[in-house]
Amino acid sequence: MLSLQALLPLVAGIAVPVAATAGTSACSNISTQLSSSKVESNELSLSYIESTEYWNTLQDDYKPACIIYPDSAQDVSVVIQAIRAAGSRFAIKAGGHNPNTFYSSVDKGVLLDLSNMTAKSYDEETTLATYEPGGVFGDVYEYFAEWNRTVVGARLAGVGTGLALGGGMSYLSPQYGMACDSFRELEIVLPDGQIVTASNETNTDLFFASRGGGGNAYGIVTKYTVQSRPIGEFWAGNLIYLFDQTDAVVEAIGNFIEYNTDPKAAIIGTYEKLPTPDLDLNLDEAIIMFLVYDGPDPGDAFKNFTYISALLDTTGIKTYTEVVNMPIPFSTEISRGNNMFRVGVHRPGNNSYGNALDEWRNWAESNKGKYELLSLDFQPVPKSLTDASKAQGGNAMQMPDGPYFWLNYLISTPSGMSDADYDAVQASYRDLVKNTGNAEGLPLFINDASYDQNPLQTFSTFSKLQEIKKKYDPDSFFADYTGGWSFA
Numbered sequence: 001m002l003s004l005q006a007l008l009p010l011v012a013g014i015a016v017p018v019a020a021t022a023g024t025s026a027c028s029n030i031s032t033q034l035s036s037s038k039v040e041s042n043e044l045s046l047s048y049i050e051s052t053e054y055w056n057t058l059q060d061d062y063k064p065a066c067i068i069y070p071d072s073a074q075d076v077s078v079v080i081q082a083i084r085a086a087g088s089r090f091a092i093k094a095g096g097h098n099p100n101t102f103y104s105s106v107d108k109g110v111l112l113d114l115s116n117m118t119a120k121s122y123d124e125e126t127t128l129a130t131y132e133p134g135g136v137f138g139d140v141y142e143y144f145a146e147w148n149r150t151v152v153g154a155r156l157a158g159v160g161t162g163l164a165l166g167g168g169m170s171y172l173s174p175q176y177g178m179a180c181d182s183f184r185e186l187e188i189v190l191p192d193g194q195i196v197t198a199s200n201e202t203n204t205d206l207f208f209a210s211r212g213g214g215g216n217a218y219g220i221v222t223k224y225t226v227q228s229r230p231i232g233e234f235w236a237g238n239l240i241y242l243f244d245q246t247d248a249v250v251e252a253i254g255n256f257i258e259y260n261t262d263p264k265a266a267i268i269g270t271y272e273k274l275p276t277p278d279l280d281l282n283l284d285e286a287i288i289m290f291l292v293y294d295g296p297d298p299g300d301a302f303k304n305f306t307y308i309s310a311l312l313d314t315t316g317i318k319t320y321t322e323v324v325n326m327p328i329p330f331s332t333e334i335s336r337g338n339n340m341f342r343v344g345v346h347r348p349g350n351n352s353y354g355n356a357l358d359e360w361r362n363w364a365e366s367n368k369g370k371y372e373l374l375s376l377d378f379q380p381v382p383k384s385l386t387d388a389s390k391a392q393g394g395n396a397m398q399m400p401d402g403p404y405f406w407l408n409y410l411i412s413t414p415s416g417m418s419d420a421d422y423d424a425v426q427a428s429y430r431d432l433v434k435n436t437g438n439a440e441g442l443p444l445f446i447n448d449a450s451y452d453q454n455p456l457q458t459f460s461t462f463s464k465l466q467e468i469k470k471k472y473d474p475d476s477f478f479a480d481y482t483g484g485w486s487f488a
Contacts, residue, residue: 023065023109026086030068030110033078038116041066051113055332056099056339057415064091064111071116073187073195073222080220081193083110083481090482092216094133095160097332099340100451102483103215104162109481117222122147128184129228133161133221136332141320149228150320152179155268155290157324158332165221166446167212167397169379169406171236171292171323174263176229177388180211180395187223191477195222200393209468212446213396214456214485218472227392236292236323237315242285245308246271249287250357252304257380257405258348263388264294265301269378271357273364275371284364291315292323337372337412340426342433343448343455344407353378356407356436363432370413370425377408379445397443398461408448409433446485456485 031039040048043063051067053060065088070076083090089109096104105111117132120143129151131140138157144150152170154163168179176182185199186207196219198207209218241249253269268290276284291302296317306315314327325331346353357376364374383402389395411429413422430452438444444455456462469487473479479487 022086022088023106026083026088026090026110027066029082029086030066030079033082034068034070034075038069038071038075039066040069051093051111051115052105053336054096054099054105055336057336058338059096059099059101059105062102062105062107064106065108067111067113069113069116073189076112076189076220076222077193077195079110079112080189080191084191084193084477088481092162092220092482094162095136095158097159097163100483103451104483106482112220114222119223120144122149122228127228128225130223130225131161132223136160137163138321138324141324144228145231145319145321147228148231150231151226151228152176152182154179155324156332157321158330161224162215163447164224165210165212165215167395168447169445171266172229172294173388174266174380174382174384175294175388176227177385177392178212178395178399181389181392182226182229183207183211183224184227185225186210186221188219188221190219191473191475205468206472209396209465211395213459213461213465214446214469214487217469217478217484217487219478231320232294233296234292234294234318234320234323235296235298235315236290236318236326237313238327239289239291239305239308239310239315240312241287241289241308242311245310246285246287248308249289249305252308253378254348254353255304256302257378257382257403260301260380260382261384262299262301263382263384265298266292266294267302267305267378267380271376271378273361273371273374273376275368275373285361286311288327290326335412338415338417338422339410339412340429340450341448342409342411342430342450342453343445344409344433344436345404345438345442345444345458346407347404347439347442353405353407359432359436360409363429367425367428370421371411372414373410373412375408375410377410379406379408379448381405396461396465397459400442404439404442406445406448408445451483451485454486456487 068079089106091104091106092112093104094114114134117134120131122129136158137153141150152172164179189195270288272286274284360376381402381404386399386402389399444458446455449455466487
């Protein structure tokens with residue numbers, strides 16, 4: 001049965017979609033409770049345009065009825081209660097880097113842009129750091145560098161702080177675990193508008209689930225208190241390899257994943273495919289290695305890579321700010337496009353990832369013209385990382401012992417593609433990733449997962465997370481009115 005709210009536009013003879021009506025109603029209610037400077041509905045304003053720009057530019061097309069710029073947990077509480085009363089769709093945006101539709105974007109509903117919430121603090125006695133969810137990790141790192149400290153977060157400066165709620169992989173993770181493992185206390189606005197604290201002492205189940213268990217699925221995090229880490233000089237840089245070196249570099253990546261035991265050494269191996277012909281000479285591919293060592297001398301940690309002749313070598317002594325701006329500053333912003341992620345997980349020591357690489361190469365060759373860039377990123381999960389996670393109580397993944405590694409399958413499609421062609425290429429890429437298989441008993445990495453991969457179902461804790469979700473979102477308000485991972 002239609003509600004009175006849904007019937008009113010029809011009675012008036014105006015066929016306005018229910019979602020649009022609910023969004024407009026919510027915006028009107030919010031405008032009476034918050035300062036006008038915190039509410040924007042003009043699609044031509046600079047703030048509106050900036051707030052509706054995403055790393056996956058396909059999300060730019062969605063236009064919220066209004067954008068709210070809260071500057072406190074109290075503001076967020078007011079907004080959530082108004083959204084509930086109106087029955088409006090909504091979304092929460094920090095950095096806007098998640099490419100999945102409606103995970104941080106909304107059409108005709110209410111967008112909560114957290115960019116005004118950027119307060120940070122450092123306690124020299126406890127070495128605990130606090131930061132609010134607005135802004136990007138690069139800003140957070142620069143703030144704490146004053147004390148020669150940092151926090152475990154994104155590997156690119158331009159990525160938003162919401163990454164930590166999905167786990168968060170850092171160059172420091174082999175020493176300190178995932179970003180979420182460093183959480184010590186979270187301020188959270190629940191789906192009913194309550195403002196609560198979650199920690200190992202208070203709302204412990206909520207705290208557990210918020211450490212990598214689905215982002216803002218249980219409430220909106222408005223402040224992080226985390227264990228900071230010491231920071232100094234790094235030996236770091238990029239090695240770029242072309243053509244006939246690629247197979248040797250892939251072998252070196254496999255050896256590093258399986259045999260490296262130095263927790264200060266971290267890598268990302270990014271295998272790139274371009275839409276240009278390869279002419280049977282691998283002219284369409286390159287590998288960009290990110291090598292990072294927490295200290296000025298890596299010793300032999302990266303010798304398997306440095307022994308291979310590289311086209312470009314930018315390694316040397318760097319600050320942490322320089323490290324997270326590799327290969328160039330603003331790389332997150334520059335790489336905006338029709339981007340989508342998928343993820344796989346494998347253990348070293350067998351040929352599963354070799355098969356995945358071969359299938360990916362074959363797909364790339366068979367689908368020239370349907371992508372602007374493909375990237376297959378090797379992300380090691382060493383035992384030192386999983387040990388560090390367990391030592392801090394573990395996270396929602398309850399990570400099995402390493403070593404293993406996540407494969408990030410990035411596809412960037414040409415702009416102007418028809419909907420039918422776009423859907424077809426995404427379905428084909430989905431099938432490619434699915435058919436390569438995954439190692440049994442290992443979790444998929446939420447930060448790199450597509451919505452249809454249902455990463456939470458790969459967690460050994462999934463049933464526990466379902467119970468926590470039901471407890472804190474009992475009427476499925478967040479589940480039904482905003483995007484996010486499936487708990488079904």
